[in-house]
Amino acid sequence: MTEQTQYSAGAAYLHGEVVPIADARIPLLDTGFLRSDLTYDVVHVWKGCFFRLEEHLDRFERSVGRLRLKLPTDRDGLRQVLFDLVKRSGLRGAYVNMTLTRGVANAGQRDPRLFENRLYAYVVPFVWMVSPEDQDRGISLIVSSIQRIPTQSVDPTVKNFHWGDLVRGQYEAFDRAARTAVLVDANGNVTEGPGFNVFALVHGTLLTPEAGVLEGITRRTVLESAQQHDQPAQACAVPATVLMTAHEVFLTSTAGGVMPVISVDGRQIGDGRPGMVTRRLRELYWAAHDDASYATPVDYD
Amino acid sequence: MTEQTQYSAGAAYLHGEVVPIADARIPLLDTGFLRSDLTYDVVHVWKGCFFRLEEHLDRFERSVGRLRLKLPTDRDGLRQVLFDLVKRSGLRGAYVNMTLTRGVANAGQRDPRLFENRLYAYVVPFVWMVSPEDQDRGISLIVSSIQRIPTQSVDPTVKNFHWGDLVRGQYEAFDRAARTAVLVDANGNVTEGPGFNVFALVHGTLLTPEAGVLEGITRRTVLESAQQHDQPAQACAVPATVLMTAHEVFLTSTAGGVMPVISVDGRQIGDGRPGMVTRRLRELYWAAHDDASYATPVDYD
Numbered sequence: 001m002t003e004q005t006q007y008s009a010g011a012a013y014l015h016g017e018v019v020p021i022a023d024a025r026i027p028l029l030d031t032g033f034l035r036s037d038l039t040y041d042v043v044h045v046w047k048g049c050f051f052r053l054e055e056h057l058d059r060f061e062r063s064v065g066r067l068r069l070k071l072p073t074d075r076d077g078l079r080q081v082l083f084d085l086v087k088r089s090g091l092r093g094a095y096v097n098m099t100l101t102r103g104v105a106n107a108g109q110r111d112p113r114l115f116e117n118r119l120y121a122y123v124v125p126f127v128w129m130v131s132p133e134d135q136d137r138g139i140s141l142i143v144s145s146i147q148r149i150p151t152q153s154v155d156p157t158v159k160n161f162h163w164g165d166l167v168r169g170q171y172e173a174f175d176r177a178a179r180t181a182v183l184v185d186a187n188g189n190v191t192e193g194p195g196f197n198v199f200a201l202v203h204g205t206l207l208t209p210e211a212g213v214l215e216g217i218t219r220r221t222v223l224e225s226a227q228q229h230d231q232p233a234q235a236c237a238v239p240a241t242v243l244m245t246a247h248e249v250f251l252t253s254t255a256g257g258v259m260p261v262i263s264v265d266g267r268q269i270g271d272g273r274p275g276m277v278t279r280r281l282r283e284l285y286w287a288a289h290d291d292a293s294y295a296t297p298v299d300y301d
Numbered sequence: 302m303t304e305q306t307q308y309s310a311g312a313a314y315l316h317g318e319v320v321p322i323a324d325a326r327i328p329l330l331d332t333g334f335l336r337s338d339l340t341y342d343v344v345h346v347w348k349g350c351f352f353r354l355e356e357h358l359d360r361f362e363r364s365v366g367r368l369r370l371k372l373p374t375d376r377d378g379l380r381q382v383l384f385d386l387v388k389r390s391g392l393r394g395a396y397v398n399m400t401l402t403r404g405v406a407n408a409g410q411r412d413p414r415l416f417e418n419r420l421y422a423y424v425v426p427f428v429w430m431v432s433p434e435d436q437d438r439g440i441s442l443i444v445s446s447i448q449r450i451p452t453q454s455v456d457p458t459v460k461n462f463h464w465g466d467l468v469r470g471q472y473e474a475f476d477r478a479a480r481t482a483v484l485v486d487a488n489g490n491v492t493e494g495p496g497f498n499v500f501a502l503v504h505g506t507l508l509t510p511e512a513g514v515l516e517g518i519t520r521r522t523v524l525e526s527a528q529q530h531d532q533p534a535q536a537c538a539v540p541a542t543v544l545m546t547a548h549e550v551f552l553t554s555t556a557g558g559v560m561p562v563i564s565v566d567g568r569q570i571g572d573g574r575p576g577m578v579t580r581r582l583r584e585l586y587w588a589a590h591d592d593a594s595y596a597t598p599v600d601y602d
Binding site: 012014021024025026027028029032033034035036037067068102110112113120122127129146147148149150152153154160161162163164165166167170171174186 | 313315322325326327328329330333334335336337338368369403411413414421423428430447448449450451453454455461462463464465466467468471472475487
């Protein structure tokens, strides 16, 4: 089997070792598993180029510091790990995850400050949270009755796998025959859903929650596109009730881009098709991938 | 190497396979890791007997149902997995973890309702969160400024690894030169700390938080001991300020039993030594391990 075949389904970096994704295993005793004591980031490769890679690395390094973790490598070394994985896989469209865990508690040594932090990374074919066909049609959303874990407990800007609330929301969406769910905070303001930020177009202005959410790179790209094209946009508190009466609603994620929503809690948004502003921003998002200032090519040779 | 030697540091059951603890690995792509989408329980073995095993299994099965997970085995099969691991290890004092994860998202199949849930279990030598010597002296506690993840987001009675808030509290304790931390809820009431429940003796009555906490089996044992020995005890809201003025404070956990606290936020509790009621309850807790109705012997032959 050639290397390309072996890694074509994906490749993983495990604390120094590279393996095909099917063989990727981590220690059962890693506190990244046993305490979800970790941070991570996800960047994607599109048409053979990383998209806004340095910004993802900036965020990842910032999160690492916030959790008082320490990367075993510098920025160059980290970049090298990611490029190597993508090159091995040969994937031109890929989902690239990097995760740093607190590490393993060895017998007799339970002080987390002394653990050796562990770096994992993996590359798999690009993940569509919502398929392009379903994005064309638009999807259904509910406002979950579950509250998002508050910032006072876990900082959402430090990307984490505390998804218990988001998974509950996802199951609630299934129960109500919807595609996915957005969670609210204790004040009834919209936060985020499982892996995405939310936008609403209200009287010509694009609104997105300001606080209690991950500061998504796709969200940032949309806000910048809006600004460049004179579309008023604002990060602010967004009451859940605003979603119901919005003219357009969409979700943003690295795993899918700009995803139109055509119903919220069973109520139709606009005319029940993806709205004009949403469609335009979705086009601009993919067009941005050709912008040399955002795209870092992978050398596959 | 004999089997006993091979497994003497611990043994793990991994979705059907048994390996020495040092070889225990789980798939990187398990959503138990990538989403902390799982529940678990911990029971201990003392002097060759499981302690209150059926109650731990009751709680685990209840948690599994609450997350809409499904065990791949019935109660007998689960019990068999745990007994087999302890027997292989030969350990007479052991910490026994069982974990059920949502499982792995295979390419093309991202609906969590269709994942094959994965059962893991492991046995290691008994874990002392606080060593018996430190328990004799008593430890220092702080009331953390971090809020415990609220019940509205993640149900604390379904044992989970959403420890981001607890780890922040633990680091805050380190920064303030204390041993560990208890977190409060949005109303300033005490909840729990990293792996333990909290008790305070106030004017002769033992108080422990009623809501927003794991319903610990050690906590239950203490409440039952108190009742049997005419020590007034009550599960109720416990404002953090009450801890400061309590006559005695202690923590309870499967990983250590009844652990005396001698200072809270730097203020001495009582006379700076473990209090009389605390010491008595600690003795009763370990004495309960000889009660045949609580102890299930392991057949090591």
